[in-house]
Amino acid sequence: MARQEWARWSLAAALVAGWAGSSGAQTLRIGLAAETTALDPLSNEITSNYTATRHIFDTLVQTDAQQRPGPGLALRWSARGERQWVFDLRPDVRFSDGTPFTGRDVLFTFCRILNNPTAAPGAFAEPVRNMENVELEGEHRVVVTTRGPNPLLPADLSNTAILSSRVAGDRPMRFTPEDGCGVAGSFPAINDFNGGQAAIGTGPFTLEDYVPGQRLMLRRNESYWGPKPHWARVELRPVTAGGPRVAGLLAGDFDLIENPAARDLERIRRDGRFTEQVTPSTRIMYLQPDVARARSPMVNEGGRNPLQDLRVRQAISAAIDRKAIVERVMEGAAEVAYQFLPDGMSGALDPAPELRFDPALSRRLLAEAGYPDGFPLVLHASNNRYVNDAKVAQTLAQYLSRVGIRATVDTMPVSVFFTRRRENEFSLTLGGWGSSTGEASSFLRHWVATANREEGLGSRNYGGYSNPELDAVLKQALRTMDDAAREALLRQAVSLTLRDLPEIPLYFESSTWAFRKDLAFTGRVDQMTLATEVRPAP
Template sequence: MKAGRLTQLALATALLAGGAADGRAQTLRIGLAAETTAMDPLSNEITSNYTATRHIFDTLVQTDAQQRPGPGLAVRWGARGERQWVFDLRQDVRFTDGSPFTGRDVLFTFCRILNNPTAAPGAFAEPVRNMENVELEGEHRVVVTTRSPDPLLPVNLANTAILSARAAGDRPMRFTPEDGCGVAGSFPSISDFNSGKAVIGTGPFALKEYLPGQRLVVQRNEGYWGPKPHWATVELRPVTAAGPRVAGLLAGDFDLIENPASRDLERIRRDGRFSEQITPSTRIMFLQPDTGRARSPMVNEGGPNPFRDLRVRQAISAAIDRKALVERVMEGAATVAHQFLPDGMGGALDPAPELPFDPALARRLLAEAGYPDGFSLVLHASNNRYVNDAKMAQTLAQYLSRIGIRTTVETMPVSVFFTRRRENEFSLNLSGWGSSTGEASSFLRHWVATASREEGLGTRNYGGYSNPELDAVLKEALHTMDDGKREALLRQVVSLTVRDLAAIPLYFESSTWAFRKELAFAGRVDQMTLAAEVQPAR
């Protein structure tokens, strides 16, 4: 009897502590560094949204923690000639509402991307706009015919969540996005997702509760086709200020947090209850100058725009000590950047020529450009999106002021920053971008290509940069099926971008996580925090 009572007591204690009889802990509480803007997984291509929606939705191609592509809802894929891709789909997969996953859901998803008026401009649309037709060969094979060769289509779909076609009803569907593909009624709206009505996925978790700006709660999908996650319930709460996020970890409110401030890392290290993980990422932090307008609102008192002169952009680059940014502001949680993708990745220069720190050269270049006394500037940045973003902006302003560019800083929450940047209200801003494909075209096609909605290029070219020579080589690269030839072309585009300083690279941000010592998490180079990858420490 005594042994029996002890067994019952041990079991009860385990359950109260968050464990379960099958050895799986019940709840994981995560403190996020940024808010999710919507539960619509196709509304915006930002990491905070991916982190939330990837718990619930799957993609055809999945990438691992090192951004290596592998099977997801598609078990295999391959090219038929130069303009067709064939995707063989995983069978015996069901959505959380019990409906089976088929090629019809893939077709519906592609159609909805082009019928999503509330999406951020160009979000997820680039690969789909190049699709001429999408056909189903049976229930589990999808054949995509592209208008022009698209060698990166599979990897470009790695962040495209597959939606349930339930809203389409039983009507026949066809790939005619201009007339709604035959969908009865309207496609699900962003409000349908935020209310939970349309949050139906095939991923490792299902939605339990979503309160915008407060918390997202998901529960284990017991019918998931892949390995079952360790956690029965996961609560993700945005705490955009690093101090309260760390305080929540130390107080036991969180089991794991994203991006503790570098100043708090030593405190966490000294506390024997916690571990940390620092993982290099592909996120390039850079300055984006307004090169497109003759007059720019936040520079030179609205007078002639100095950023149109290459020598001014070169002066700004030479004014900045990138090594000091990494060592002092980022406290080692970053690496110096002289280009837009880490060395060794597809299309990166090897080696990249070093961008010098030379204040004397910077002042000389300003004088040659006609600004011997400098000019005035407002530098804009977010204050809750990137690691140390507000502090970094202040440091950059000091460097620019030392060469005569009288710089003031305006920082704001990322929701305001993104809106104002999209409205082209800035003359120079601090931005970041993580390559979703692990190669150079991800940055180049979005940030430096001449803006073209029809071609899906320049969707984030808020500076208005335009270089016909660069555009021609980039377009050739994007349609070159041969991997070696494509990489050589991408290196040409990277070289042109660095030469022109269409964007001014600063550093690659590393991602940091802190968590209870009983847990293990290896981190991801794409900076997503996925509960299914958090495990008990061995």
Template sequence: MRTSLFRAALAVACLSTTAVSAQTLRIALASEPTAVDPHYHDLTPNNALAQHIFDSLVSQDAQQKLHPSLAASWENDGKNRWTFKLRDGVKFSNGKPFTSEDVVFTFCRTLKNETKVSDSFADVTGNFAAVEAPDPQTLVITTTNPEPLLPNLLSALPILSASIVEHGPISYDVAKSCGVTGPWPTVSGFNDGTLAIGTGPYKLKSYVRGSAIELERNPTYWGKAEPWATVRLLPVTNAGPRLAGLLAGDYDVIENPAARDLGRIKDDKRFGHVITPSTRVVYFQLDVARDQSPFVKSEDGKNPLKDLRVRKAMSLAIDRDAIVKRIMDGAAEPAYQYLPTGMFGTQAKPEKLAYDPAQAKKLLAEAGYAKGFQLTLSTTNDRYINDSQITQAVAQYLTQVGIKAEVDAMTRAIYFPRRAKKEFSVAIGGWGSGTGEAASFLRQWPPTPNEAKTLGGSNYGGYKNDQFDKVIREAVTTLDDAKRDQLLQEAGKLVLADYAFIPIHFESGIWAFKSELDVTGRADQYMLAMSVKPKAK
């Protein structure tokens, strides 16, 4: 009771000086995080939630520029060795001091995570030959292969406290469980709050799937205190109710309102909005490996998706400009490669992916499918902006050239585990570059998976191109920026020419909010309470 009275008094005192400080910030999410466990699934809503509770060694700002976080500085020896100097005086939300031992434990956990979806984050730590902690504030990482983007990659890897497990001396010896003597953490322990111990600006108060996530300010946070005492993250997957809730005063900020509805608030002084271009490419991944694919039916009994002519025909059948204009309401850009033009490793003038239904029909006939075939497109209906509508449109375009396409839409909680098990024939995807360069997509999706799982962790369609594999393996280990840029351009062209991953468009992030707030839109599309501030008076 005393605690409650104290908090109430504190809130009143704060409100007397700053009208919006210490209030609860209510955010309506377009896509709900699937877990509190920061290593469960490398997924934008999950990663955004994790940033509230956990810190990484390195952080990225709204433009994806790197900044010190739990690591105060870092340097590379020009080869395989990276040294990180850790920030002193940081404590976890349970009062335990943050040291290099916690980082070593975190790296180990990514490789001993039994409840993860796919190989989330193991693609980073799988390249570590050795991790040493010579003292509590120093970490030395030696990679098996040179990794020019290690700080970028580590910016996405939340750090856990070793105190959440029973252990002896922690060391990076995965074969011997790294010194962990008890059970490894599982997703349920994070979701119920028991293991959600971080160094971030907020602590988890409660996580109720399908209802709300409540966060409270972390009093032991090492950085500047956030203005919000409590944050409520509310999943509202339909754009209409999100906007209606903002207009009714139920929410303070909403993400991804329909662009067509922004006219309702454009001239209303009670509200504001921001549109920020993102690096997220929306695309379709095709099953190009199996002779019989689960959701393809053809008269010859084969899998037509193995034929390059069929895949190119599918791309030619899609009117990207119309999808951007009519479905995305102009809040997107047609995609002709896997990262927006002008970013590192992209083609300066990519060839436009044409809309040519007549040529598509011609290619299908050449491939022996003049009468078409049956195909099911699998998609989320609550993850990307207008994801199911986009898939419906693509299905209609394919049907118009003779491919009888149907759509199977499902919630992302069902979709992503099924996709990871390779249950689909054509699957929607949406990938935002976590590193700000073309290697992010090209190392994760098209490569033939390597033994260390640092490449091809999401190659669910079985794509294989030996020349591409050779180029991308060289690119991701090349420290010389100019050379790596050229290699990434070459790798991107090779993948595009095979049409195993058909890009559609680049999303823009949209946020609408009450006018007394300032909201910073982020290129990574993360919805962060830390991006919301009271407007200066």
């Protein structure tokens, strides 16, 4: 090769290499396992929505990959007595439209949570309903007065995205959610976020394009207050079927994908271009029986609802081989659950009593309950939300059928499943929940406590369970500022729940990611996939 040609080739190669290695020219393409239902960050408390909206919006308190809280839009927070929390905000933060971030935006966000008719019932409302007042001390200090002691308020706010108050106009605002807090116009709705008009945040990326069910395109926020993301653009694309998701990775359509099936990991490893990360999570998978209605729509034996009988719920639990599900269906990407939070976390029993696989005991309990020949029921589940959700549901039905509970399975997309479950159309459902606080209270207050809208409890208690003894213990825990005393109360509440089995724990999901070998990603216990945490491998 002539010297001049070599020089030209070397210059071109250097330019290409420089372009490929430059953070200003790189696009990260992520294949998601579940669809984002909306870009409204306060519409639904589900991980697939957090994954999308956390790129655009920030929270007062941020959690790291291990769910440890740290400064976000709030630099620090402290208790002022037993009923006040003081949040000192970051100065010099701006929204993506250039407007400055102040305490007024925090007040607006809390008001909008309680004025959001398009949100899932109870979404993000629990901590805000327990606020008696929200006051601003200057532009960058927010003082929240709660109705009673609330030691978990900072942790509860770690998933509450802060919105821009620009639509509120210049009128004075006050924390009076019942009359709209003085907001001049209407609060933004889901379509305003999906269309981009309200998708204005302080996060590391800004919205470029969103086509529901197809793709979300993001562009780096060059004025972001925190460390600048490595990626200039990010594409999040949902591919709910595992096979096509893996095929997309192998074909080069994706740089990183969520939850490849365990059976595909060996194929990915053999390729040599990819690696994987398996991270345990706090997501509990469980069965929720209808225990409230004397007649339930999907199980009705002799005019009765068998699920109201504790012995029947115990029989269902004993009929299930949790270890086999973990090993064979989940292929090791899960851990057996005998309670609602992994061992060692706050409020978890140490140890939890084993929920034994004992088909003979299951049949005996059914006979004692008056169902020696069992009964028919329908088990409902999603088929595109959790890892192997439809396959797990089919396996559960087989276990139940072996002891006489003739279970049929009806699975559906998560958007349909969530809607129908909210309308109480089901009798027995397979569900999942990831703890947002790292305490047992996260599951108990949403799924087990007696439904009470004003107190922000039982927002997902679709089974209708109610136990005044448990409610009293849980409420005491939620207002106990001392960590050790609160943990003891939470353990008591967990014990009461396991005694009555209004929710039947099955296993904790682990999350798996597969990605190019030249990338580094450690995974998060909350199962979010954040582009800010994907970096070039060292």
